[in-house]
Amino acid sequence: MKVAIFGLGYVGFTAACCISSEGHDVIGVDVSDAKINDVNGGIPPFEEPGLADLMQKGRTVGSLQATNNTQTALQGADLAIVCVGTPSGPDGAHDMRYIIEVSRQIAQAAAELQLEKLTVTFRSTMRPGTIRHLIMPIFESVLGADFANKIELVYNPEFLREALAIQDYFHPSKIVIGTKNGTPSAIMDALHAGIEAPVFLTGYEEAEITKFVDNSWHAVKVAFANEVGRVCQQMDISATKVHEIFVSDTKLNISPYYTRPGGAFGGSCLPKDVRAFQFIANDVGANLHLVDSLLRSNEAHKNHQFNYVMSELGAGKKVLMVGLAFKADTDDLRESPNVDLARKLLGAGVELKVFDPALDPAKLRGQNLGYAYANLPTIDQLLISKEIAEAGDWDLVVVNNATGKQIELSDLKIINTGSIK
Numbered sequence: 001m002k003v004a005i006f007g008l009g010y011v012g013f014t015a016a017c018c019i020s021s022e023g024h025d026v027i028g029v030d031v032s033d034a035k036i037n038d039v040n041g042g043i044p045p046f047e048e049p050g051l052a053d054l055m056q057k058g059r060t061v062g063s064l065q066a067t068n069n070t071q072t073a074l075q076g077a078d079l080a081i082v083c084v085g086t087p088s089g090p091d092g093a094h095d096m097r098y099i100i101e102v103s104r105q106i107a108q109a110a111a112e113l114q115l116e117k118l119t120v121t122f123r124s125t126m127r128p129g130t131i132r133h134l135i136m137p138i139f140e141s142v143l144g145a146d147f148a149n150k151i152e153l154v155y156n157p158e159f160l161r162e163a164l165a166i167q168d169y170f171h172p173s174k175i176v177i178g179t180k181n182g183t184p185s186a187i188m189d190a191l192h193a194g195i196e197a198p199v200f201l202t203g204y205e206e207a208e209i210t211k212f213v214d215n216s217w218h219a220v221k222v223a224f225a226n227e228v229g230r231v232c233q234q235m236d237i238s239a240t241k242v243h244e245i246f247v248s249d250t251k252l253n254i255s256p257y258y259t260r261p262g263g264a265f266g267g268s269c270l271p272k273d274v275r276a277f278q279f280i281a282n283d284v285g286a287n288l289h290l291v292d293s294l295l296r297s298n299e300a301h302k303n304h305q306f307n308y309v310m311s312e313l314g315a316g317k318k319v320l321m322v323g324l325a326f327k328a329d330t331d332d333l334r335e336s337p338n339v340d341l342a343r344k345l346l347g348a349g350v351e352l353k354v355f356d357p358a359l360d361p362a363k364l365r366g367q368n369l370g371y372a373y374a375n376l377p378t379i380d381q382l383l384i385s386k387e388i389a390e391a392g393d394w395d396l397v398v399v400n401n402a403t404g405k406q407i408e409l410s411d412l413k414i415i416n417t418g419s420i421k
């Protein structure tokens with residue numbers, strides 16, 4: 001098929017070379033005459049391992065060229081891939097002028113060429129909602145309300161690392177395809193034919209936010225590693241050995257565990273150990289800004305969960321909370337976010353009852369006993385049996401953890417604070 005690629009920077013030109021090497025006819029589009037002349041003269045516009053050889057392969061067979069003319073690029077094209085930059089604006093938001101301009105050019109060229117079928121895929125990092133609320137209106141204004149009969153809009157984020165871009169293109173960690181209704185795209189299937197990777201087919205917004213989540217997580221990892229490194233260096237500890245031990249744990253550390261959006265963290269370990277690590281770091285002068293933010297972020301999430309529950313409660317006041325301990329099948333209430341939620345609901349005047357089969361106040365001991373009664377003095381009156389819980393006429397049921405699997409609650413308004421969907 002014929003593919004037009006708009007923007008011949010690191011992402012766009014790497015994709016152009018890789019796609020042309022697979023037998024497709026590729027024409028790159030860029031506003032820079034110097035870059036176009038370089039490409040048509042067989043000179044890569046930047047350094048990337050293996051890119052020059054891949055480029056020469058495309059140039060030799062005539063499957064790779066460049067132009068500054070949008071109509072020339074789109075004549076007979078099956079697919080247009082937009083890879084223009086979205087740099088930071090003065091307020092930190094993306095500067096969308098290049099996306100807007102290219103979208104207008106493609107829409108106008110499609111109208112002038114009277115194209116009957118074209119898939120336009122965006123790979124630039126963009127705020128969730130951009131395709132639906134910015135780009136779709138541009139195409140509609142030029143091509144009319146029925147433009148979707150001719151133009152298929154897709155969001156397909158890229159996951160290329162510089163210096164490893166070619167390897168990442170052919171062996172990606174994942175392929176994410178965002179379409180209007182989360183339906184498959186035949187053109188995108190053809191583009192990725194032969195590339196083995198998990199494929200996620202979703203709506204625009206879920207695909208658009210993927211790059212923000214990925215890149216922010218990568219930034220968190222780098223900052224966290226460096227904060228640990230500062231503490232190790234200040235205390236004459238081998239950061240290399242600590243890293244070796246940390247990454248060897250693929251069950252908990254390098255894994256999906258603890259990364260699913262849901263409830264706040266709590267229990268007897270995480271809060272106290274974060275505080276202790278903060279103290280150690282301050283004591284040795286390491287200054288851990290990321291770690292310092294963890295407890296504040298956790299408190300913010302507790303408040304968010306409380307506000308969410310109150311917003312869902314409406315005019316009713318009778319609430320059943322399922323799960324009070326920080327984890328199901330345990331009676332550990334120490335720093336449980338569910339205890340905080342119960343305390344705040346009571347403070348808001350809610351008629352609250354709690355079902356947690358692992359809890360018996362008479363069996364609480366030590367710090368667990370002290371924490372429970374210091375935060376919920378009426379815990380004995382709050383706890384009810386499974387039979388009463390299932391028979392109750394509740395305005396809202398708040399399920400906090402896996403304890404919810406142990407109770408049957410039908411025809412009731414239920415929210416799950418342990419999961420964000």
